[in-house]
Amino acid sequence: MNQNNNLTFGKIAERFSYGCGDFGCNIIYTAMSAFLMFYYSDYAGVNTLAVGTIMLVSRVFDGVSDIIMGVIVDRTKSRFGKARPWLLRMCIPFAVSGILLFSVPAGMSETAKLVYVFVTYNLTSTVIYTAINVPYSSLNALMTQDPYERSVLSIFRNVLATCGTLLINLVTLPLVRAFGDNASAWTKAFVVLGVLSVAAFLINFAGTKERVKPAAGDAETQNVPVKEGILALFMNKYWIMMTCVLALFFLYYAINGGTTVYYAKEVLGDADLVSTINGIYNAIQIIGMFLIAKLVKKYGKRNVFSIGLILAAVGMLILEFGGGSIPVIIITSLIRGIGNACGGATMWAMVSDTIDYGEWKTGYRTEGLVNSACSFGYKIGNGIGSALLGLILEIGGYVGTASVQTASAVTSIRICFVWIPIVVFAGCFIILRFYRLDDEFSDIIDDLQKRAANADR
Numbered sequence: 001m002n003q004n005n006n007l008t009f010g011k012i013a014e015r016f017s018y019g020c021g022d023f024g025c026n027i028i029y030t031a032m033s034a035f036l037m038f039y040y041s042d043y044a045g046v047n048t049l050a051v052g053t054i055m056l057v058s059r060v061f062d063g064v065s066d067i068i069m070g071v072i073v074d075r076t077k078s079r080f081g082k083a084r085p086w087l088l089r090m091c092i093p094f095a096v097s098g099i100l101l102f103s104v105p106a107g108m109s110e111t112a113k114l115v116y117v118f119v120t121y122n123l124t125s126t127v128i129y130t131a132i133n134v135p136y137s138s139l140n141a142l143m144t145q146d147p148y149e150r151s152v153l154s155i156f157r158n159v160l161a162t163c164g165t166l167l168i169n170l171v172t173l174p175l176v177r178a179f180g181d182n183a184s185a186w187t188k189a190f191v192v193l194g195v196l197s198v199a200a201f202l203i204n205f206a207g208t209k210e211r212v213k214p215a216a217g218d219a220e221t222q223n224v225p226v227k228e229g230i231l232a233l234f235m236n237k238y239w240i241m242m243t244c245v246l247a248l249f250f251l252y253y254a255i256n257g258g259t260t261v262y263y264a265k266e267v268l269g270d271a272d273l274v275s276t277i278n279g280i281y282n283a284i285q286i287i288g289m290f291l292i293a294k295l296v297k298k299y300g301k302r303n304v305f306s307i308g309l310i311l312a313a314v315g316m317l318i319l320e321f322g323g324g325s326i327p328v329i330i331i332t333s334l335i336r337g338i339g340n341a342c343g344g345a346t347m348w349a350m351v352s353d354t355i356d357y358g359e360w361k362t363g364y365r366t367e368g369l370v371n372s373a374c375s376f377g378y379k380i381g382n383g384i385g386s387a388l389l390g391l392i393l394e395i396g397g398y399v400g401t402a403s404v405q406t407a408s409a410v411t412s413i414r415i416c417f418v419w420i421p422i423v424v425f426a427g428c429f430i431i432l433r434f435y436r437l438d439d440e441f442s443d444i445i446d447d448l449q450k451r452a453a454n455a456d457r
Contacts, residue, residue: 017207018143018153019160021087021136024200026164027193028098028124033257033382034278035172036101037389041398043183044104046113048398052390054118059383061126063376069134070372071226081210082368083142086135091201094132095194097124102186130375132201137371141352142210145448147441150349151296155289158344162285164200168193169278173271229369232362236370238437239354242347243374245428247381249343252424254385259416262398266405266413268329276326277333284337285344292345300438301346301353306429308342311335313425320418353437360444389416 040046076082100120104113140153172189179185233239260278265271295304315335322328351374359365396412398405 014143014207014209015153015156016160017203018139019156019158020200020207021139021204022157022161023164024091024094024197024204025129025133025136026161027168027197027200028094028101028129030165030168030257031098031172031190031193032101032125033254033386034169034260034274037258037386038261039102039186040104040117043186044106044113045110046104046117047110047394048390049394050114050390051117052387052394054114054121055390056383056387058118058122058126059376059380061122062130062379062383065126065130066134066372066376066379067226067230067369068372069130070366070369070375071229073135073138073368073372074229074366076368080205081142083135083138084205084208084210086131087201087205090128090132091198091205093128094201095197097128098197099187099190099194100124102190104183106183125379130372134368134372134375136204137348137351137375138367139208139210140348141355141367141371142212143208145212145356145445147349147353147445148297150352151301151346152293154347154349154352155293155345157348158341159286159289162282162289162344166279166282166286167196169282170275173274229364229366230373232358232364232366233369233373235362236354236358238357238435239351239370239373241431241435242351242354243377245431246347246351246374246378247384248424248427248431249347249381250378251381251385251388252421254382255389255416256421258386258389259413262393262413263417266410267417273329277329280330280333281337281340284334285341288338288341289345292341295342296345301350302432302435302438304342305346305350306432308339308346309425309429309432311339311342313339313422315339316418316422316425320414350435350437353441356441356444356448357437360448388420392416 037048037051040051041048073082073086076085078085080088097120101124103120104116108116140150140157143153144150172193175189175192176185179188261271261274264273264277292304312335315332318335319328319332322332351371355365355367355370358370392412392415393409396406396409398409398412
């Protein structure tokens, strides 16, 4: 009995430790999505259109860095495994880069500020975030091949990621006010949050273990050529689908998350309501993802994800036409939170499943390359979302220093917060109609295990 209890505790502890990685990631990632544009426009005095353009152009560099990091992960050999060493190496640089993002020097000219933004944004997103997030994203597939356990790990990942998002949404503006509510206050706030991020990654590193090896007996010692690995990706139809879904979903995260503070301030009349909106939304996500585990086991990842997309769209429509009162905000945040929990509980496990499909289809097992290419996909989505946000706000005539915004500026905020996400949900739903890996997965794993057994003879 004690042995079983210890086993259960150890498994839960490892799941929690795994989830801490996305908690650490989201401390900086959510800040970039939800507050960076607001900080640039209202505190640092940087043009939103120029910043949005920088964010989009930076994705070109991201594509190169993601592939490079994916290859590095696949070729890493250490006593800690392929992915875990990078969590330890990059956690402190990751925190420091997040601090630099929110430290635009006040005395610089407009051009100098844009140069600073370009350098620090690319340092954070293109180099350091890639170097820690690609290994972290690869870790799920390296820990287990059990489809249910992958789903549970994905749930813990997204629960802890949502906790990180909730933390940032709840404490960022109060911390900034506590430190003086000026540009330098943002720097001080992210020193505090950066330390927390480092602690989360240390737990992630210490509490997880890599167990999965390639099916072929001698493939473990062979390096997959980059060209062959990339060609294998494009033979993997399910990887293509999930990369497109991730790109769309993170476009939604960027444009909706980045608009929330504007929506609260200009449409609802109180910037502090961002804590109410996101607090309810994130809290119900955390609860919902634990309840969704049984639905995933019964109905499959794709179907649960698709239901979530419908709920999220319905929540947005109620918000748009419900009048914007506090009860409507609460109801729609609950519906959207449940909808997003369905995606959060499934999408990363679905990506991990495409790795096994790719190995079965092509003979190459490339956790790093698959996740780096997916990372590039969702960074592209995030970059387009950030650029669209800056462009639409600029077209609408939003002025960060204005006491009252024009009607067109308010309309542009509504478009970003409500209507673009609805279009994204529809696109993801259509793509998922063609995803059938849930039904095929058990046969694929059986065949891979037979190959491994034959190779060992």
